[in-house]
Amino acid sequence: xxxxxxxxxxxxIVACDAGMGSSVMLASTxxxxxxxxxxxxxxxxxxxxxQDADVVVTQASLADRARGVxxxxxxVPFNLFLGDPAVTRVVKAxxxxxxxxx
Numbered sequence: 001x002x003x004x005x006x007x008x009x010x011x012x013i014v015a016c017d018a019g020m021g022s023s024v025m026l027a028s029t030x031x032x033x034x035x036x037x038x039x040x041x042x043x044x045x046x047x048x049x050x051q052d053a054d055v056v057v058t059q060a061s062l063a064d065r066a067r068g069v070x071x072x073x074x075x076v077p078f079n080l081f082l083g084d085p086a087v088t089r090v091v092k093a094x095x096x097x098x099x100x101x102x
Contacts, residue, residue: 004102006095006099011040012039013041013044013057014058015056016043017046027042034095049073055102
């Protein structure tokens with residue numbers, strides 16, 4: 001497991017595969033939730049995740065592919081596009097500056 005230091009996150013990537021509807025909606029939701037935290041939230045295809053990402057959230061089925069693209073970046077898999085506990089933990093860690101295991 002990796003440790004995510006919420007206080008050091010400046011760029012969060014929502015990575016997806018071919019479809020973009022639900023993941024773009026998640027990225028938009030995260031932008032709103034993290035407004036005021038000086039965090040850039042971007043959407044990216046899993047194959048082209050930016051190397052300067054501080055954390056990646058992606059569907060559980062894409063997590064291994066994401067880890068292959070950015071092996072030194074914490075990847076947080078989720079199952080639900082809205083209200084997933086794993087994504088909520090990341091948001092809370094960033095907002096509070098806490099560290100969490102991912």
